[in-house]
Amino acid sequence: MPDEWFVRVDGKEYGPVDIKTLREWRAEGRLIPGNELRKTDETDWRDAAQFVEIFAEPRIPDAATNELFRRRTVFEIVRDSFGIYARGFLSFFCLALIAAVPSLVVKLALAFFNTPARENVNVQAMLPAACAMISFIALLLTWPVFLAGVQFATSDIVGGRAVSFRDVLQRAVNIWRRMATLSAVVYGSYIFWTVPLLVILSITRAEPSAILLLLTLLALAVQVYMVGRLFINFLFWQQSAAISGLDGVTALQESKELARSRREAPMFERPIFRGALLASLWLLVFLTLSVAIELPFLLIRIQGITSIEEATALVQKLVNAPAPDATTIATYVLNSLVHALLRPLLGISFVLLYFDAKARR
Incomplete structure (x- = not known):
């Protein structure tokens, strides 16, 4: 008779189940190394990670075997981040869109919303507010999925495994x-x-x-x-x-x-300073691209303006406009697209920094 196991999660026991079921649970993210397992004929609980028959990794080339927890310089982290992003671009971009679309809808809905007078309150006037609220809730629900998905996709690529958006999404949802x-x-x-x-x-x-x-x-x-x-x-x-x-x-x-950790190490070998540097570099690129997107549209708007009074009138017109014009909408869409493209990069770099910190610990 094949071995069967009980699983204990947060004090609750599940099972008995066979090894095939446990491997399926592991693939789905329902069984993690920190969960406890015991065989039906044993009484002692052990971490699931100790059962190599369940948590044995797929056989991969030797060059990738030690790739997960490997020391990297800051330059290598940045370089490898772009390489990983390129290899799993479709999965990363789809994950980013999960959070970017609700965020864009919130921006557009709020731009179309104007607080109506009490006597003019109707369904049509409140529709943008309702749309913004629903999209904001959707953003709150999808943001954790995006964060987890980036972690899983990055670790899979670093470990030499093929990335499947569907698999990553399922594990993130779990x-x-x-x-x-x-x-x-x-x-x-x-x-x-x-x-x-x-x-x-x-x-x-x-x-x-x-x-x-x-x-x-x-x-x-x-x-x-x-x-x-x-x-x-x-x-x-x-x-x-x-x-x-x-x-x-x-x-x-x-x-x-x-x-x-590593307080005695040189400054730029400490995780704290490396994290601050990576975040600063990402923010610099983020702001530069944001300005690069806004600038052409701003130049179009101020074309023909020759005085401060005309500029002030333009600002007042934009502020008091009942709805955003095509230029504003185009700016929102392009900004959201660029942000969706950039967000995974920061997450990837921090995963590599995490592996580096674990390797140096």
Whole structure:
């Protein structure tokens, strides 16, 4: 009789199931190395990763065997990020579109929305607001899938495995709850430390004074400090959750420990500074391309304007327009397309940085 196993996840037991079912669960992302297994004729639970008959990787060339946890320089991380992106471009771009489309719809819907007078409230007037709300909810639902998908696709390519968008998407959906919970914690922490500054800025704007200005500068300094600490602590939360299969506090703890590792090493060999450098380079490219997209449309708009009064009138016209014109819509669409193309690159580079940090640990 073939061996059968019980699976324990969060204290709940499932089974008994055979090895074929376990391998299917593993492929679907339902069984991860951190889950516990035991054979039906045993009493001790062990991590699923210890069962090589279930978690044995497909045979790949020797050159790729040690590719996963390998040390890389910053240049190699950037170079390999582009190479990985090129190899799995279709999968990465489709993953990016999952989040980019709802984001674009939110922008367009809000651009078409104008707060109606109370007596003019009707279904047609509120349709853009409803569309924006639905799209925003869709964005919240799809964002964790996009994040997890980039991690899985990158690790597959680095490990020498073929990437299938359908397979990556299925695995990402299977860990949606874990990624969504951690997303709420991570992004919520950033928002929490931004709100006080916004409140103080609004007060200062209403009643400017030397004391309030000093308070604003102090709040800004505290926010910069806290955002820096959050960036360090959350540096690898996506990789810990998706690739290592860690949940909640465990994922955040590994992220913090990896980010703060190698303190005795030279500056640009530490994960903290490498992460900051990679994020800065990506942001620089992002802003440069955004300006490059906006500039031609801006030049078209200001063609023929010869005075400040004419420029002011143009701005007022755009602000008070009941709906965006074709130029504005084209700008939104192109910006969203460029953002969708760039987003996976940052995720890929951080996966490689994660592997590098694990290799150097």
